[in-house]
Amino acid sequence: MNGRRKVCFVIEAMGSFGGEERVTSMIANALCDVYDVTILSLWHIGEPRFPIDGRVRVEYLMVRGEGRIMRMWPRYLTMRLRRRFAARRYDVCVNVDPLLTLDVTPALRGLGARIIEWEHFNYHRTLDMPERIRALETAATHSAAIVTLTRRDLELHRDEGRIPERLLRHIPNPTPYEGDVPSPRGSGLAIAVGRLVLQKDFDRLLRIWATIEAVDDAWELAIVGSGPQRDHLTRLADELGLSRVRFVPATDDVEAWYDRASLLLMTSRYEGFPMVLLEAQSKGLPVVAFDCDTGPAEIIDDGANGYLIPQDDDALFAERTLTLMRSRDLQDRFATAALERSRDHRMAPIRSRWIDLIESVASDPAEPR
Template sequence: MIANALAERGHEVTMLSFWDHGKPFFPVNEHVTVDYLMRSGLDGKLYRTYIYPILKLRSYVKKHRFDVLIDIDSVLAYWSVPALRGLPCKHIVWDHFNYRHIQTEPRRVKAYELTRDHADKLVLLTQQDCDMYVQAGFPPSKLHVINNPTPFEGVRRSPREGHIVLSVGRLTDQKGYDRLIAVWSRISDQVGDWKLVIVGSGELESSLKRQVMDANIDNILFVPATKDVEHWYDRASIYAMTSRFEGFPMVLLEAMAKGLPIIAYDCLTGPREMVHDGETGYLVPDGDANQFAQKLLKMLSNRSLQDQYSQAALHAVNRFYLRSIADQWESLIKDILE
């Protein structure tokens, strides 16, 4: 979305992937160049050496004379910082998780150090994350917060006629669907004809389905990942999220753009900057399954409350529209080039 928006504003934009995994999943503007740094075979063997991808990237940047390189994952600084050393190209590192996530592996820690010492800017998705970086001693002058834009802009709101609580995401430990099932098990015999629908695929699918069977729950439906996810937003009336951690959960923006009331755990990071507790839905202390269950039961049993939160969500999502976010990116790029 950001690449497309910048290209439409006249910037020359290249999306460069380390590996050739085929065409991008999402639509790319015809003015955006898509290219690949390495391919399988010899590249794959040489990639195992630290210096090879660095030299490949450095050569590519020099050849195309880029003004700015933006890493779309902070771990890429592990290669991009040494690749850009001594070149006139400016460097923005864009993190999509949060400070605690970068502590999960040595390569990310090293990338963090390289970013801190050499990159021009580190773009973060939330102020909450920015505060953690400052507390860790990262230079505040190098930090910049830009939210992600909603991919649903100007869409038809959900009629909210179906008695469905929806959750969308990969079936992985991060997304916490075991926690959502545990919450639902507390109230499943009190929800009447309401159903919980989980849309997504992943390595935990079999264990999550086994959890449902062991709990003897018959009102949870699993739906494989689909490109037509908007269909399920239109069928739902409430959106639930129980992730263990996030960067900036796009599903909340999508749900809000469709006018769905939200109930979410206040995990790191993102939910508290998107969901206004008691206004657009409920923000529940992370891991408090009992409170989550009671708040969810209260919401699904009160249509007027749903209507109130729905209207507020539609209003709150306006600040995440693409034009505003693209303005912030364009301003940042202009500032570092001056």
């Protein structure tokens, strides 16, 4: 229509409130001055929870009631996608979750669009899920590129997953708080942020905090998030006799909690790319985190802007947290280093890498198989 390339980000549900939805909105907004950008949400469960530039088109493919049709007709989603793709004629489709490639690939066959897989899971978690292995195998033979959020995942996909190196690209996520005022860190408040699910291992955090509170009860812990484990976690906090812990429901204004905090703690069992560490760093917060797969080791410089703790060492996690709690000078040094390190995740260079990738795959005349 206007000669610009048409780029479509395909996502499960843009109305969800999570890291994938946040970063999709950020990248789509950053690219809409160069491309005609559409976010195609498979499900309409509500409007986007994150800001969307007016130049970005947000479209919805299905409503909740169609799930019943999908169960009776397995190819229903592929058919709906193909009808939409044939009408829109995108140049590049970005699958925000590579699992979507199982439907997007056949839906795009013969339409000329190039496919980019945007992998938000870490490699080892993918191996635990047969359907994700099948999706990755499909992506390896039908996609123009596979984007990983960490260098470690790129190496694992290349060396153990046997993905051709020519397909792999490493593009980290940008910080949503670029240029924001750092937290004043004026209160004795440590925070943890995330969905209340097993992955985040807040059980472990509460037990660690019990060790900390027994030694120094001057600080408070706020766990910011909602999820299915809330009742279990509140009961556990009561059983542990914790008096300095509060649970805060998920909020659209999580930045306000970063502004109130002096320290961020993360006890996840695994991550893809932990946005909470990046967000905290961009607000000048020192962090203590377990060195889980994947991401923390690429954000935290141990002993410089935070502490990176071996996964099996709860005692050291508590010790390092207490060390930071007791030293404002150490907090200040870590905060300065955190703000400097956050510059690696400014939008401008990440936007350039996305543009380079889109131009590269869109200019390749090869048709996906």
